[in-house]
Amino acid sequence: MNVVVLIKQVPETTDVKIDRKTNTLVREGVSSIVNPFDMYALEQALRIRDQHGGKVTCISMGPPQAEAALRETLALGADEAILLSDQAFRGSDTLATSYTLAKAISKLSEFDIVICGKQAIDGDTAQVGPGVAEHLDIPHITYVSKVEEISDGHIRVRRMSEESYDVIMSPLPVLITVLKEIGEPRMPSIKGTLRARKARITVWTASDLEVDDEMVGLSGSPTQVVEIFSPEIRPGGEIIEGDSAQEKARNLLIRLKEDHLL
Amino acid sequence: MNYFLTEEQEIIKELSAKIADEKIAPRAAEFDESEEFPWDLIRVIADADLFAVWVPEEYGGLGGGVFEQCLVVEELSRACAAVAVSYAASGLGGFPILMFGTEEQKQKYMPEIASGSKLAAFALTEPDAGSDAGNIRTTAVRDGDFYVLNGTKQWITNGGEADIYVVFATVDPEKGQRGMTAFIVEKGTPGFDFGKKEKKMGIRASSTTELIFKDCRIPAENLLGREGKGFLIAMRTLDKTRPGVAAQAVGIAQGALDKAAEYASTRVQFGKRIGEFQAVEHMLADMATQVEAARSLVYSVARTIDAGEPNITKASSIAKLFASDVAMKVTCDAVQIFGGYGYMRDYPVEKMMRDAKITQIYEGTNQIQRSIIGSAVLKEAARRK
Numbered sequence: 001m002n003v004v005v006l007i008k009q010v011p012e013t014t015d016v017k018i019d020r021k022t023n024t025l026v027r028e029g030v031s032s033i034v035n036p037f038d039m040y041a042l043e044q045a046l047r048i049r050d051q052h053g054g055k056v057t058c059i060s061m062g063p064p065q066a067e068a069a070l071r072e073t074l075a076l077g078a079d080e081a082i083l084l085s086d087q088a089f090r091g092s093d094t095l096a097t098s099y100t101l102a103k104a105i106s107k108l109s110e111f112d113i114v115i116c117g118k119q120a121i122d123g124d125t126a127q128v129g130p131g132v133a134e135h136l137d138i139p140h141i142t143y144v145s146k147v148e149e150i151s152d153g154h155i156r157v158r159r160m161s162e163e164s165y166d167v168i169m170s171p172l173p174v175l176i177t178v179l180k181e182i183g184e185p186r187m188p189s190i191k192g193t194l195r196a197r198k199a200r201i202t203v204w205t206a207s208d209l210e211v212d213d214e215m216v217g218l219s220g221s222p223t224q225v226v227e228i229f230s231p232e233i234r235p236g237g238e239i240i241e242g243d244s245a246q247e248k249a250r251n252l253l254i255r256l257k258e259d260h261l262l
Numbered sequence: 263m264n265y266f267l268t269e270e271q272e273i274i275k276e277l278s279a280k281i282a283d284e285k286i287a288p289r290a291a292e293f294d295e296s297e298e299f300p301w302d303l304i305r306v307i308a309d310a311d312l313f314a315v316w317v318p319e320e321y322g323g324l325g326g327g328v329f330e331q332c333l334v335v336e337e338l339s340r341a342c343a344a345v346a347v348s349y350a351a352s353g354l355g356g357f358p359i360l361m362f363g364t365e366e367q368k369q370k371y372m373p374e375i376a377s378g379s380k381l382a383a384f385a386l387t388e389p390d391a392g393s394d395a396g397n398i399r400t401t402a403v404r405d406g407d408f409y410v411l412n413g414t415k416q417w418i419t420n421g422g423e424a425d426i427y428v429v430f431a432t433v434d435p436e437k438g439q440r441g442m443t444a445f446i447v448e449k450g451t452p453g454f455d456f457g458k459k460e461k462k463m464g465i466r467a468s469s470t471t472e473l474i475f476k477d478c479r480i481p482a483e484n485l486l487g488r489e490g491k492g493f494l495i496a497m498r499t500l501d502k503t504r505p506g507v508a509a510q511a512v513g514i515a516q517g518a519l520d521k522a523a524e525y526a527s528t529r530v531q532f533g534k535r536i537g538e539f540q541a542v543e544h545m546l547a548d549m550a551t552q553v554e555a556a557r558s559l560v561y562s563v564a565r566t567i568d569a570g571e572p573n574i575t576k577a578s579s580i581a582k583l584f585a586s587d588v589a590m591k592v593t594c595d596a597v598q599i600f601g602g603y604g605y606m607r608d609y610p611v612e613k614m615m616r617d618a619k620i621t622q623i624y625e626g627t628n629q630i631q632r633s634i635i636g637s638a639v640l641k642e643a644a645r646r647k
Contacts, residue, residue: 190324
């Protein structure tokens with residue numbers, strides 16, 4: 001089972017500052033970590049490998065410093081790490097990023113499952129995972145809380161929704177995005193960390209990936225951030241109480257009349 | 263302070279700290295209350311290779327020494343001394359095998375100790391042989407290719423949980439210390455049982471039990487070193503492991519200092535944070551000074567031992583004595599800074615104070631340490647004459 005994990009390096013804080021002029025995150029003076037949700041993705045990938053064999057490849061797109069995030073994944077047991085880094089990738093939005101990541105994944109000889117965290121804690125868009133799946137033309141399942149089974153070229157997972165979960169079966173290859181319910185990420189080991197420090201990290205540039213220049217970086221990014229603001233907090237809904245459905249309906253009717261809505 | 267750690271030592275320290283903060287600290291109070299042996303945390307420590315740090319590479323270790331072990335013990339102790347001692351006691355059981363074992367014994371036991379797949383323990387103390395370790399009554403009688411052990415060991419850390427025990431018995435009670443002999447005994451050997459599990463003041467999640475030997479036959483190849491060398495083996499082992507107790511003390515003290523400093527900078531009385539009152543500020547200053555002095559001493563001694571210095575008894579005792587007294591003082595002061603809250607079990611510092619006490623007692627009480635240090639000082643003076 002060959003598993004690819006997509007890794008993003010993010011600022012180590014949930015209290016990031018915004019540059020009001022460019023409407024982008026201020027990254028200076030903030031140390032970086034692996035996006036916490038990606039750690040769950042890696043944990044899931046390692047468990048699949050431990051159970052089914054194969055290998056785990058981590059891919060990240062970012063500046064050369066993002067190498068540190070990939071070394072962390074190697075310390076935890078990932079077999080290989082690839083950094084996509086090129087000036088041409090600068091300013092990529094989620095569309096350009098998912099295109100570039102998909103190009104990198106298709107360059108790998110084979111893959112069965114791509115795993116992403118449910119979203120990154122800096123942008124919070126949750127778009128890159130599904131975007132990558134679309135570019136690769138493979139199915140995707142978001143918000144996976146448990147991988148139940150992988151066999152005969154299929155995967156069965158639980159997808160969380162607000163009050164329940166769906167059991168979904170998909171053929172491989174597939175892309176899934178995972179929640180923290182997947183399970184606690186493991187700790188690195190000293191031997192793994194020492195190995196990771198010495199490991200060579202493959203770097204792929206725009207020309208290695210044979211990307212269309214118009215689809216990467218700023219030119220491939222139609223997203224315009226017009227404004228950043230905190231949304232208004234909406235009051236929660238109201239539950240109409242009652243001992244029976246009929247009584248609840250009656251109480252609802254009374255309320256609607258009181259508020260002159262009927 | 264910069265202690266000029268190597269890259270590998272930095273990794274060991276950082277990983278130990280991460281496990282302490284993320285895995286151990288959130289559960290320290292729970293284990294203290296339940297007195298259950300923290301096996302799942304021991305597994306985390308094992309999977310991170312921390313049991314391997316002091317074991318030579320040829321036996322599956324990382325090739326470090328006492329210093330690396332101290333780094334781990336210190337960090338784990340910040341979060342929970344009971345977990346830390348369960349880790350350290352496996353070293354206490356492992357060091358005599360590494361130092362005095364045959365090649366076969368080392369090949370057999372050290373990789374398991376290094377991987378943490380099995381815990382080790384060190385069984386010296388008996389009801390009538392505490393500080394007077396030469397007075398042990400457990401006997402070992404040679405019978406063909408076997409030794410037959412009879413007697414009871416007391417207060418054995420990791421008792422019942424460890425698989426590998428270094429047990430001290432006498433082959434000739436008439437000979438006193440010179441009859442003492444060390445053996446490796448595996449859990450599950452017929453005639454080897456565990457007695458009472460002690461209820462303790464502190465380090466409550468660690469296991470402390472009796473070991474009971476009733477006509478326990480062990481293969482003669484499990485003899486460690488030679489007959490009559492047991493007392494020497496015990497003393498040489500303790501020389502190497504006392505800095506570990508000292509590191510535990512430094513870790514407990516650092517943990518208490520961190521909590522006290524955090525509390526002093528948030529607790530408001532008379533309209534001010536209590537840390538702004540000089541009475542409290544100066545207490546914190548003294549605590550920080552003592553902890554750093556203890557750490558510097560422990561690191562120096564551990565590095566001296568690892569450098570191969572032959573005579574380490576005095577230095578090792580000095581580190582243990584000083585650091586454990588610091589831990590007691592600093593944890594008491596931390597409770598004092600927390601005031602009434604400090605006395606409550608909902609807050610972490612009273613546990614640290616209970617845990618600190620044992621560092622003044624085990625692996626030789628501080629009175630015994632003073633005797634060792636004092637007699638070494640007098641011997642040095644006599645030599646100068």
